[in-house]
Structure formats: structure tokens, C-alpha cells
Amino acid sequence: MTDALASLPTREDQRAAFLARAGFAKAVLVALPADASTRRYFRLDGAGLLLMDSPPHSEPIGPFVRIARQLQGLGLSAPALLQVDEEAGLALIEDFGHDTYTRLLAAGHPESELYHLAVDTLVVLHRAAPAAELAPYDKQRLADEYRLFIDWYVPLLVGKETAQALRDEYLALFADACGDVAKRREALVLRDFHVDNLMLLQGRKGVATCGLLDFQDALVGAAAYDLMSLLEDARRDVPEALRKALIKHYLLQRPELDARRFLEDYRRLAAQRHAKVLGIFVRLAGRDGKHAYLAHLPRTLGLFVRALDAEAFAPLREWLDRHVPGWRDELPAETLATLRETPYRLVQGSSHGHV
Missing domain, CATH: 3.30.200.20 (Phosphorylase Kinase; domain 1)
Structure with a gap:
């Protein structure tokens, strides 16, 4: 053998x-x-x-x-x-080379120019009918992601057993808030559309100058998802004035959309994504030893708290206030120190996660 x-x-x-x-x-x-x-x-x-x-x-x-x-x-x-x-x-x-958005932004490249190009790219993508053979970004797939918050992040605040006991109520409240957006079949959703996965390509014209990476997990779902993923980035701050300008820039190019519904989808998906990412970052650090992601927890938490201000999330927000004390606050230093220890285990699961 x-x-x-x-x-x-x-x-x-x-x-x-x-x-x-x-x-x-x-x-x-x-x-x-x-x-x-x-x-x-x-x-x-x-x-x-x-x-x-x-x-x-x-x-x-x-x-x-x-x-x-x-x-x-x-x-x-x-x-x-x-x-x-x-x-x-x-x-x-x-090989698209070295000019990722992340590197260019760090080197002082005009932020608005890069982001407008990315939004224009989404407009082209979203005007096309999504491929019928792709799986839907349905309620089960959305739930598989927002459950990561209760499975990995919440145990740091209330303990593993308490988090497990709260799990079903949390999932039901989140499902209620995402029930409508889970039915969307509007566009190809790349799911990891952010500056780490975008590149500026020389010698091309128009939206072809925006190089796309890390799209293999694409599904068919709400058009608002990738725009939200770009503008509510766990890794870097996007100025609020620019964020609003880019949403307006997108909607002006898609007058056929119901703008109010689109913005409602955006808010609900923001809460869903940030819940997922908080769980993934804890899992990557505590289970997989990838501690660099801990630096992004405060920003992601701030985005999550803001997203839950949406009226659709009032029941979940009030439930968290009752059952998960301190959920709005950054993790204590001693908790972060524990996450940096190896080995560290909360629950078992796949090491894959897109963020």
C-alpha cells in the first residue's frame, strides 16, 4: 500500500x-x-x-x-x-500582470476613475441575460452564508453552546428579511467583485480595460449584489460621497430598473454579505491560521451594523440586542489574542469561503 x-x-x-x-x-x-x-x-x-x-x-x-x-x-x-x-x-x-486595483489605489491612482470603470463593467454584465445553466443564488445559498455569523462570530461573544441554542431563531429572522431578494434571477452574480479581484489592463478600450478575476463561484441572482460588494468592501474604506455617486451612476445607466427596489435589495444583501464575511474572517484566523483577516473585522462590523439599520432588519436587530450583548462592539483584545493561537476550534466546516 x-x-x-x-x-x-x-x-x-x-x-x-x-x-x-x-x-x-x-x-x-x-x-x-x-x-x-x-x-x-x-x-x-x-x-x-x-x-x-x-x-x-x-x-x-x-x-x-x-x-x-x-x-x-x-x-x-x-x-x-x-x-x-x-x-x-x-x-x-x-497573465493580466500586476496592476490590481488594490495596488493602483495604494500607489495613488485616481480612485473615482477605477471605481467608475468597475461600475460600467457591471452595467454591461447586468444588461445581458444570465446563463440558464448556472445555479440560482437562492434562499438556501444565502442562508449557508449568513449562518457563518452565528456559527463562528457569535460564539466569541456568548459561547459556543449559547450560540448553538440561538441558531434557529437567528436563521429564521434573517430568512424573513432576505425572502424577497432571494427570488431575484436578474443577473450573473460574480460574488467576489471587489478591488482585490479587479485589474486595469493597458492597450484595451472601454470596459475591456477592467480585468476580472475570481469569478468561478458565480450564480444567478440580484443585480444589486456585486455593486454592493464593490462599494461595501471589507478590505478598504470607500468614501461615502463616492459610494452614493457610484450607485447613482449605475442607476442612471439602467433606467429600466425599479430604483427603490434595487436599493432595498442592496441593503438586504449588504447585511447578508457582512454577516458571512465576519464569520469567514474569524474562521480563517481561528481555524486556518490566516490571521491577517482580523485587521478587517472592525470595518466589516461597522458595515454590518449600518446594514442592520434597514427597516427590514428591525426584528433581527432587536433580537441581537436582547440575546447577543456587545454584538455592535469590536472584539476585545483578549478574544483577538485567542484567535491568533493555534490550534483553535469552534465548529467544523469547509475551509473555502469567498470574501
């Missing part, structure tokens, strides 16, 4: 064989920093290409390939696909 296992090709062997088949046997690979998922990327030095390694047992590569082609069909810039082996979970894709 041991000899048989030893003879199986390693992941490194599989990557090398794939590159050889593609004509890049001698390519020098440079690993790129990992994110919150199990996917890995390697830059082929000097080739203008990336090797995408997406383990088939945890993150099949097929959805990335299909959605990339759909985006390209709309004139949007998803990475070109040079060679794909879906069974192995490997692909050679276009």
Missing part, C-alpha cells in the same frame, strides 16, 4: 506533465500569494501566462472555464484560456 501510494504522481508532477503537454516543459514557475481558497497560481516567468492549479476534489476548474467564456462573449476581460485539463484541475491562462 505504501509503495503504491509512493508511486502516485504528486501535484508537482501533475503540474510538470501538464506544462510539458502545453509546450512549456522548461518554464520557470513563480508562486503567487495564496488567498482564502485552496486554488494556487504560478506565473510562467517571461511567458505572459499563469498556471492555475485548482484541486478537482475541492474546487473544480470547470465553472471558471465556463464563466470566463461567458464573460468574454460579452466583451468583458476574463483571462484568455490557452490550455485546460478539467480532470486534473489545471489551466494555462492569460
Whole structure:
């Protein structure tokens, strides 16, 4: 048995064989920093290409390939696909370079220009009919995400057993607030549309200058989701005046929408996303040892508290005030210190989560 296992090709062997088949046997690979998922990327030095390694047992590569082609069909810039082996979970894709929105903003690039381009990109995406074969962003998928707050964040405030006892009431109240928006089938929702996953591409025109990354988990749902994800970013502050201007910029280009309903969807999805992200950041730190995400908890909590000011969330807000004391306050220093210890466990679950 041991000899048989030893003879199986390693992941490194599989990557090398794939590159050889593609004509890049001698390519020098440079690993790129990992994110919150199990996917890995390697830059082929000097080739203008990336090797995408997406383990088939945890993150099949097929959805990335299909959605990339759909985006390209709309004139949007998803990475070109040079060679794909879906069974192995490997692909050679276009390298968009280094100009992520995050880097450009840190270097002082005009903020309004980048954000307006991203919003214009969403307008093009949302005017197109979403692919029928994609799964819906339905009430179950929304619930699978907002439950992360009660499963991972709330136990830090009231203890694991109390949080478990409160779980069903929390889920029911959140479901009531999201019942209407869960029925939307308006657009392709990329779900991770924020500055870390957007790039500025030289030599292209219009919305094609906005490079799109990390879209393999796309579903069909409410058009408001990705705009909210961009403007209510867990990783960076978006000035309120700019946020309002960009929402107006989007709506002016889509006069066919019911603006009031769109804004209501935006608010409800903001609460849903921030609940998810608070849970994911705690899980990434406490279970997976990825402590850098803790720096973003105060901002995300502030966004969550603001989102729950919406009238639709009054019952949940009042319930949290009664049952989860301190939910509006930043986590104490000693709690954060515990999260930085290894090992640390609250509940078991998947390590994957998009933020």
C-alpha cells in the first residue's frame, strides 16, 4: 500500500506533465500569494501566462472555464484560456500582470476613475441575460452564508453552546428579511467583485480595460449584489460621497430598473454579505491560521451594523440586542489574542469561503 501510494504522481508532477503537454516543459514557475481558497497560481516567468492549479476534489476548474467564456462573449476581460485539463484541475491562462486595483489605489491612482470603470463593467454584465445553466443564488445559498455569523462570530461573544441554542431563531429572522431578494434571477452574480479581484489592463478600450478575476463561484441572482460588494468592501474604506455617486451612476445607466427596489435589495444583501464575511474572517484566523483577516473585522462590523439599520432588519436587530450583548462592539483584545493561537476550534466546516 505504501509503495503504491509512493508511486502516485504528486501535484508537482501533475503540474510538470501538464506544462510539458502545453509546450512549456522548461518554464520557470513563480508562486503567487495564496488567498482564502485552496486554488494556487504560478506565473510562467517571461511567458505572459499563469498556471492555475485548482484541486478537482475541492474546487473544480470547470465553472471558471465556463464563466470566463461567458464573460468574454460579452466583451468583458476574463483571462484568455490557452490550455485546460478539467480532470486534473489545471489551466494555462492569460497573465493580466500586476496592476490590481488594490495596488493602483495604494500607489495613488485616481480612485473615482477605477471605481467608475468597475461600475460600467457591471452595467454591461447586468444588461445581458444570465446563463440558464448556472445555479440560482437562492434562499438556501444565502442562508449557508449568513449562518457563518452565528456559527463562528457569535460564539466569541456568548459561547459556543449559547450560540448553538440561538441558531434557529437567528436563521429564521434573517430568512424573513432576505425572502424577497432571494427570488431575484436578474443577473450573473460574480460574488467576489471587489478591488482585490479587479485589474486595469493597458492597450484595451472601454470596459475591456477592467480585468476580472475570481469569478468561478458565480450564480444567478440580484443585480444589486456585486455593486454592493464593490462599494461595501471589507478590505478598504470607500468614501461615502463616492459610494452614493457610484450607485447613482449605475442607476442612471439602467433606467429600466425599479430604483427603490434595487436599493432595498442592496441593503438586504449588504447585511447578508457582512454577516458571512465576519464569520469567514474569524474562521480563517481561528481555524486556518490566516490571521491577517482580523485587521478587517472592525470595518466589516461597522458595515454590518449600518446594514442592520434597514427597516427590514428591525426584528433581527432587536433580537441581537436582547440575546447577543456587545454584538455592535469590536472584539476585545483578549478574544483577538485567542484567535491568533493555534490550534483553535469552534465548529467544523469547509475551509473555502469567498470574501
